[in-house]
Each structure stands twice: as C-alpha cells, then as structure tokens.
Amino acid sequence: MMAILAYILGPLLVLVTVVDVFITVFSTRGAGPISRTWTRLLWRALLFIHARRPIHGVLAFTGPFMLLGSIVIWYAFIGLGLFTVFAANPHSVMNSTTGQPVEWIQKVYFVNTTISSLGYGDIVPANYPWTLMATAATFIATIVLTVSISYVLSVVGAAIERKKLAQAIYGLGMTIPEIINHSRLNDAGSSLKNYITTIASSIDDHALKHLAYPLLKYFHSHQYDASPVRAILLFSDTFFLLGLLPPNKRPPVGVLRLVNGSIGNYANLTQAPAVAPKQLDQAPRDLLEYAREHGIAVDGDVEFRKALESYLFRRRTLLALCYEDGWYEK
Structure with missing residues (x-):
C-alpha cells in the first residue's frame, strides 16, 4: 500500500x-x-x-x-x-x-x-x-x-531597468515643483516632451515585466531615490497637478493622456496588496500645498474636489505598491 x-x-x-x-x-x-x-x-x-x-x-x-x-x-x-x-x-x-x-x-x-x-x-x-x-x-x-538560467538573466536585466526608470524620473527633480519647473511642458520652444513620453513608455514596459517576472517586485532598492514605485508615485502626483493648471500653463493634452494612461496601466497591471483604506484615502498635505502654490483653487472648489476624489483611487493603488516595496510615504 x-x-x-x-x-x-x-x-x-x-x-x-x-x-x-x-x-x-x-x-x-x-x-x-x-x-x-x-x-x-x-x-x-x-x-x-x-x-x-x-x-x-x-x-x-x-x-x-x-x-x-x-x-x-x-x-x-x-x-x-x-x-x-x-x-x-x-x-x-x-x-x-x-x-x-x-x-x-x-x-x-x-x-x-x-x-x-x-x-x-x-x-x-x-x-x-x-x-x-x-x-x-x-x-x-x-x-x-x-x-x-534564461529566467535569471531576464529578471536581473529587468531589475536593472527598474533602477533606470527611477533614475529617469528623479532626473527631472526630487519634488513636484522641481519636475514642473524643469520639464517646462507648456513651453513649445524648450521642453522635455520626448523625454516624458519615453518615461511613459518605460512605465508601460515596467508594468508588463512585473507580470512576466513575478519575482521582480521583490528586488528592493535600499535607497529611496532608486525605487521605481516611489518615483512613479511622484510622477503621478506631478501630472495630476499639471492637468489642473490654467490652460496657458498646462501641458499638451496628448502628453497628459499618454502619461496618465501609462500610470493607469501600471496601477492596473501590477498586483497591489490590500492596505487599510484609512491609511491611504487622505490627500497628502504637500500635494495640496503645491496645488495652492501653482494657483490651483483647492479650498471649496467643487471641480478640484471631484478631480481629487477620482485621482485618490489610483493613488491608493500606487501608495499600496510603495508599502509592498518596503517604502512608506515621507
């Protein structure tokens, strides 16, 4: 038997x-x-x-x-x-x-x-x-x-691409105002539109590689400025505010749509863990402060509140991914 x-x-x-x-x-x-x-x-x-x-x-x-x-x-x-x-x-x-x-x-x-x-x-x-x-x-x-052996080489290569993506985003700036000032997307004569679209494409590629190589998400970067998840969160916050700027300061619609689409794909394709909603539902103070500094009506503005509520749903996923990556919002 x-x-x-x-x-x-x-x-x-x-x-x-x-x-x-x-x-x-x-x-x-x-x-x-x-x-x-x-x-x-x-x-x-x-x-x-x-x-x-x-x-x-x-x-x-x-x-x-x-x-x-x-x-x-x-x-x-x-x-x-x-x-x-x-x-x-x-x-x-x-x-x-x-x-x-x-x-x-x-x-x-x-x-x-x-x-x-x-x-x-x-x-x-x-x-x-x-x-x-x-x-x-x-x-x-x-x-x-x-x-x-083939899998190891592919995952290691994808892990290197993770750091390159973080460096590409943080190369624009370490904060929302720095990225807005350096990119100058509303200036037709001096902007980094091509650079931004390349980053958007890299975010799409990064999301797909997380599906192909599930162990990739465990390749933690011990420095916060080398974490692609934190970088994408910063990139997302920045373009959320850019989309609310007055028309004369706002980036082209095509650039906004491309970046938001790539970040949305990343949030949808990458498996985010369940995190208590009370930790994630609140808009960070610095995001609201940056909005005020750039002339965006925050207090009592119905349109802004609707846009913020819609954005917080995606931001919740991105922040949950930061938690899963071992990085918590500063």
Missing part, C-alpha cells in the same frame, strides 16, 4: 513542480503556486519586521535570494519526487559492480547525480522501467536548468 502511495505522490510532486516552473517562467499571469506561496510569505514576514525596524539592507538581498531559492526548491522537489519513486522499490537501483540493490542513502546519491546530469558511476538504475524513469528525470532536470 505504501509503495502504491509513493508511486502516486512521487510523479505528482514532479508534475506540480514542472507546472510551477512553466507558470513562473513562461506565463504572464504571475508566479506558480509553489513560488507564489513561499515568496509571498517570506516577503510579508520581512515587511512585518521592516515596519517596526527598517531593514532595507535585508530587503535588498531578498529578491536575489528568492530568485536563487526558487531554482533550488524546483530541483529539491524534483529530486524528492524522484527519490520517493525509487525508494518505494528496493530493487530499483543497484551497484553495477556487485549487482546488488543499494541502500536508501545511495539512492539519494543516485537521484542527485541523475538530475544534475553528472553521470551514474557505479550506482545505476536496475532495469526497465527504472532506466526509462531515470532518463526522463534527467531530461526534465535539464529543461528546468536551461529555462532557469
């Missing part, structure tokens, strides 16, 4: 692992069930500590650790599933020199050499169907190794 159970659970574990690899690496809907569960639990535990005592240095290493850990877990589960099957039959693996069955510890060695493609040595599968199973395991492990 135990042997039958092992013959069922072993291949099932391998199958679930392969499905997890396929979803994580090839799907654009997030990580597989195994990768999603353990990475989310670990990140939430670290954020719980981080909320009480900042550990930006630890968070900065968590993303690379998860990337390596995912590969290790995939191999460990494949090895465990394979070992479960071979251990269920005492005659499945033998010593080629003596022709005798081997103990379970030697089967562990056999499984490791099989999935690592290092060669059997003296410990070999006894006969059919064990030879076929060992060959299939080597084939599966080789595919997992190949796609894992």
Whole structure:
C-alpha cells in the first residue's frame, strides 16, 4: 500500500513542480503556486519586521535570494519526487559492480547525480522501467536548468531597468515643483516632451515585466531615490497637478493622456496588496500645498474636489505598491 502511495505522490510532486516552473517562467499571469506561496510569505514576514525596524539592507538581498531559492526548491522537489519513486522499490537501483540493490542513502546519491546530469558511476538504475524513469528525470532536470538560467538573466536585466526608470524620473527633480519647473511642458520652444513620453513608455514596459517576472517586485532598492514605485508615485502626483493648471500653463493634452494612461496601466497591471483604506484615502498635505502654490483653487472648489476624489483611487493603488516595496510615504 505504501509503495502504491509513493508511486502516486512521487510523479505528482514532479508534475506540480514542472507546472510551477512553466507558470513562473513562461506565463504572464504571475508566479506558480509553489513560488507564489513561499515568496509571498517570506516577503510579508520581512515587511512585518521592516515596519517596526527598517531593514532595507535585508530587503535588498531578498529578491536575489528568492530568485536563487526558487531554482533550488524546483530541483529539491524534483529530486524528492524522484527519490520517493525509487525508494518505494528496493530493487530499483543497484551497484553495477556487485549487482546488488543499494541502500536508501545511495539512492539519494543516485537521484542527485541523475538530475544534475553528472553521470551514474557505479550506482545505476536496475532495469526497465527504472532506466526509462531515470532518463526522463534527467531530461526534465535539464529543461528546468536551461529555462532557469534564461529566467535569471531576464529578471536581473529587468531589475536593472527598474533602477533606470527611477533614475529617469528623479532626473527631472526630487519634488513636484522641481519636475514642473524643469520639464517646462507648456513651453513649445524648450521642453522635455520626448523625454516624458519615453518615461511613459518605460512605465508601460515596467508594468508588463512585473507580470512576466513575478519575482521582480521583490528586488528592493535600499535607497529611496532608486525605487521605481516611489518615483512613479511622484510622477503621478506631478501630472495630476499639471492637468489642473490654467490652460496657458498646462501641458499638451496628448502628453497628459499618454502619461496618465501609462500610470493607469501600471496601477492596473501590477498586483497591489490590500492596505487599510484609512491609511491611504487622505490627500497628502504637500500635494495640496503645491496645488495652492501653482494657483490651483483647492479650498471649496467643487471641480478640484471631484478631480481629487477620482485621482485618490489610483493613488491608493500606487501608495499600496510603495508599502509592498518596503517604502512608506515621507
């Protein structure tokens, strides 16, 4: 009875692992069930500590650790599933020199050499169907190794692009007034319209990469001016105010629509965690102060209040993403 159970659970574990690899690496809907569960639990535990005592240095290493850990877990589960099957039959693996069955510890060695493609040595599968199973395991492990290497390179490249996006936005300024003054989008002769549209395109690309590489969101930047999520929040606040300026100071409609569309796509495509509404529903004081400084009617203006209420819905998502990234609004 135990042997039958092992013959069922072993291949099932391998199958679930392969499905997890396929979803994580090839799907654009997030990580597989195994990768999603353990990475989310670990990140939430670290954020719980981080909320009480900042550990930006630890968070900065968590993303690379998860990337390596995912590969290790995939191999460990494949090895465990394979070992479960071979251990269920005492005659499945033998010593080629003596022709005798081997103990379970030697089967562990056999499984490791099989999935690592290092060669059997003296410990070999006894006969059919064990030879076929060992060959299939080597084939599966080789595919997992190949796609894992490609996945690592892609995620690391996307992590670099994250920092480039943050630098591009903060290059315009570290505050809303700085970005408004430096961009000069209302001046046809001297503006950064092309630069702004490039940033908008990068935000769209960044959102799509979060779907393709779900581990990307765990690549925390230990400096706030290198955090793309904070940068996008600043960019969003800035263009919210720019859209409310008088017509002679307002950027072209096309630029506003492009930027707001890109930020909206980012907020919709990127999975934001649930954060208590009382933490997010209030408009920040500096946003209202900047609005007053630029001649926007704030107090008692019905049109502004409607625009603000509509904007706060999107801002809530962006701020929740900042919380998820380990950065809280200053």
